[in-house]
Amino acid sequence: xxxxxxxxxxxxxxxxxxxxxxxxxxxxxxxxxxxxxxxxxxxxxxxxxxxxxxxxxxxxxxxxxxxxxxxxxxxxxxxxxxxxxxxxxxxxxxxxxxxxxxxxxxxxxxxxxxxxxxxxxxxxxxxxxxxxxxxxxxxxxxxxxxxxxxxxxxxxxxxxxxxxxxxxxxxxxxxxxxxxxxxxxxxxxxxxxxxxxxxxxxxxxxxxxxxxxxxxxxxxxxxxxxxxxxxxxxxxxxxxxxxxxxxxxxxxxxxxxxxxxxxxxxxxxxxxxxxxxxxxxxxxxxxxxxxxxxxxxxxxxx
Amino acid sequence: xxxxxxxxxxxxxxxxxxxxxxxxxxxxxxxxxxxxxxxxxxxxxxxxxxxxxxxxxxxxxxxxxxxxxxxxxxxxxxxxxxxxxxxxxxxxxxxxxxxxxxxxxxxxxxxxxxxxxxxxxxxxxxxxxxxxxxxxxxxxxxxxxxxxxxxxxxxxxxxxxxxxxxxxxxxxxxxxxxxxxxxxxxxxxxxxxxxxxxxxxxxxxxxxxxxxxxxxxxxxxxxxxxxxxxxxxxxxxxxxxxxxxxxxxxxxxxxxxxxxxxxxxxxxxxxxxxxxxxxxxxxxxxxxxxxxxxxxxxxxxxxxxxxxxxxxxxxxxxxxxxxxxxxxxxxxxxxxxxxxxxxxxxxxxxxxxxxxxxxxxxxxxxxxxxxxxxxxxxxxxxxxxxxxxxxxxxxxxxxxxxxxxxxxxxxxxxxxxxxxxxxxxxxxxxxxxxxxxxxxxxxxxxxx
Numbered sequence: 231x232x233x234x235x236x237x238x239x240x241x242x243x244x245x246x247x248x249x250x251x252x253x254x255x256x257x258x259x260x261x262x263x264x265x266x267x268x269x270x271x272x273x274x275x276x277x278x279x280x281x282x283x284x285x286x287x288x289x290x291x292x293x294x295x296x297x298x299x300x301x302x303x304x305x306x307x308x309x310x311x312x313x314x315x316x317x318x319x320x321x322x323x324x325x326x327x328x329x330x331x332x333x334x335x336x337x338x339x340x341x342x343x344x345x346x347x348x349x350x351x352x353x354x355x356x357x358x359x360x361x362x363x364x365x366x367x368x369x370x371x372x373x374x375x376x377x378x379x380x381x382x383x384x385x386x387x388x389x390x391x392x393x394x395x396x397x398x399x400x401x402x403x404x405x406x407x408x409x410x411x412x413x414x415x416x417x418x419x420x421x422x423x424x425x426x427x428x429x430x431x432x433x434x435x436x437x438x439x440x441x442x443x444x445x446x447x448x449x450x451x452x453x454x455x456x457x458x459x460x461x462x463x464x465x466x467x468x469x470x471x472x473x474x475x476x477x478x479x480x481x482x483x484x485x486x487x488x489x490x491x492x493x494x495x496x497x498x499x500x501x502x503x504x505x506x507x508x509x510x511x512x513x514x515x516x517x518x519x520x521x522x523x524x525x526x527x528x529x530x531x532x
Numbered sequence: 533x534x535x536x537x538x539x540x541x542x543x544x545x546x547x548x549x550x551x552x553x554x555x556x557x558x559x560x561x562x563x564x565x566x567x568x569x570x571x572x573x574x575x576x577x578x579x580x581x582x583x584x585x586x587x588x589x590x591x592x593x594x595x596x597x598x599x600x601x602x603x604x605x606x607x608x609x610x611x612x613x614x615x616x617x618x619x620x621x622x623x624x625x626x627x628x629x630x631x632x633x634x635x636x637x638x639x640x641x642x643x644x645x646x647x648x649x650x651x652x653x654x655x656x657x658x659x660x661x662x663x664x665x666x667x668x669x670x671x672x673x674x675x676x677x678x679x680x681x682x683x684x685x686x687x688x689x690x691x692x693x694x695x696x697x698x699x700x701x702x703x704x705x706x707x708x709x710x711x712x713x714x715x716x717x718x719x720x721x722x723x724x725x726x727x728x729x730x731x732x733x734x735x736x737x738x739x740x741x742x743x744x745x746x747x748x749x750x751x752x753x754x755x756x757x758x759x760x761x762x763x764x765x766x767x768x769x770x771x772x773x774x775x776x777x778x779x780x781x782x783x784x785x786x787x788x789x790x791x792x793x794x795x796x797x798x799x800x801x802x803x804x805x806x807x808x809x810x811x812x813x814x815x816x817x818x819x820x821x822x823x824x825x826x827x828x829x830x831x832x833x834x835x836x837x838x839x840x841x842x843x844x845x846x847x848x849x850x851x852x853x854x855x856x857x858x859x860x861x862x863x864x865x866x867x868x869x870x871x872x873x874x875x876x877x878x879x880x881x882x883x884x885x886x887x888x889x890x891x892x893x894x895x896x897x898x899x900x901x902x903x904x905x906x907x908x909x910x911x912x913x914x915x916x917x918x919x920x921x922x923x924x925x926x927x928x929x930x931x932x933x934x935x936x937x938x939x940x941x942x943x944x945x946x947x948x949x950x951x952x953x954x955x956x957x958x959x960x961x962x963x964x965x966x967x968x969x970x971x972x973x974x975x976x977x978x979x980x
Contacts, residue, residue: 490673518742525735526728
């Protein structure tokens, strides 16, 4: 009875807590739309992204097999999920909340829309509205290339961006660029996003203490914020600009978790001393039994 | 045990009557054959159960991925725990110089030897591939408490066996000439095992020294064996196991289980062998007091073990404690704590309940509860791993011991009882020479 009362109370409390935490989406984000039409290609790409990044928590769409977290990750095919506008979905993907991580630096803007394209494929009544051309403002270009170089004197990284515009390959001015350093998981944003000057160059201040690999290599990735207008462009360059860092593997030194040949000295000593000590006495006592036997034998011989 | 032995008792006439009393039940009797027959047939059924497990693997048990330590490991902890009493009685109380433990000391050592010997087998019962047992020694890591456990269990078994055997030597020599009613092979066994003992002062001197070394050595070994057994659990982060008092908690619990086992065996010996002259109401009274003492200490550790995490109620601990106090395991938990600890403590405070029969009944409750207490310690923790359990069959999430598993567990208990029966039936169960020596001392005092 008490158990039932408590579980009821718990359910009430949890639902109160959840209803108090509606995920508010700002009005300007609410109305954002995808700059491109969702098609089979975008749905396929979105599906791959979904199964890599989202499925572990949200489960397979339509199967209601999300993992039990608080708040529960909604199923993609659910009315709750499909009730979001495209813009709201994009906002939630970018910002994250609680156990839901932010995908701002993990997925590109285009990839985010691809995921939404895939999610929408589970809603038969969905009609896509595409952003008007003016929304995707700014210049656009083809065959955009980003080249990264290191300005040693000022410890800065320079991104030079060019692209084919009006059929001429030329520097791209006024494009916003982000610079990332690759980490074990995800990317670290380096400096602020910068906008290219008239020569198509943007300069990032590079920190002096960023750890690189054992020879100081740091893998840098630069991408354009507006990858819808410029196409998906990424520079992926390794430069020797980090602090050379040698991280010894956890199995290098003697440790409790290591193999037996790398057991801690104190443990080897204590174990050996204890075992030899105890068994030394045991063997001594076994020899005493022999001594008793001999003592008895002598008397008989006398 | 005094280091100087006055061998005058050998010439005291009372030695004959003491030896006659104690040796009367030794040998093969009809009761023994019936009892061993019963144990043997039951054991065969259990061996068949083990054959099934050996053939099909651990799938025939209730053990699965999440709850991989079940009845077997609980049983192992119970066996190790019960065997510790040998150290408590013959060593700690004996070295203090308490005279009343002398007739009981061998009974305690019998319990120690039988339970320590089977403890190793119990571990093998938990192995799906027992033929890989040598791998423990070939590829074992010295950093693993499992290796420490294997080491100390073996050492403890050897020391316990020596502590059983060494004080038996003079008794074997005394018995040799008084065994007319027993089979020849048993007499020959006595002849061999008595290692030419003929009561010379030199032999007594060597024996007393050897016994003394073992009595001292067994104390750290016994502490190590059960502390290490507790570390098998306590070195993890899991709720219910992640505790800094697990060592002393296990140790004191072991004394409760062991004392109860000693009382049960004392009662059987006293009633079946009509040895009430040697296992007197006084001995039961003293064992009752000992049981109260160790139970109160264990209760104290129980309060620490449950109240402190219960006060903090960290998320994972709270789920675990909820399971124990009001959840799935509540009935078992409270039965164990009340019937096996709190009520025995209250009852044993009264002299009436420290008489042999009430003591026997109470000890049975305590010992059975001790087994279930190990189950409570081992199993519920694994119901809630820190990793989410997703999309697994229901039987993986709850643990229900199977009949095969229960039969194998029962088999290990039967094996221990068989060892106890053989030691009790074929050898003097009460140290003849020590009782005679004490009697001689009493006699010479009254003469003065």
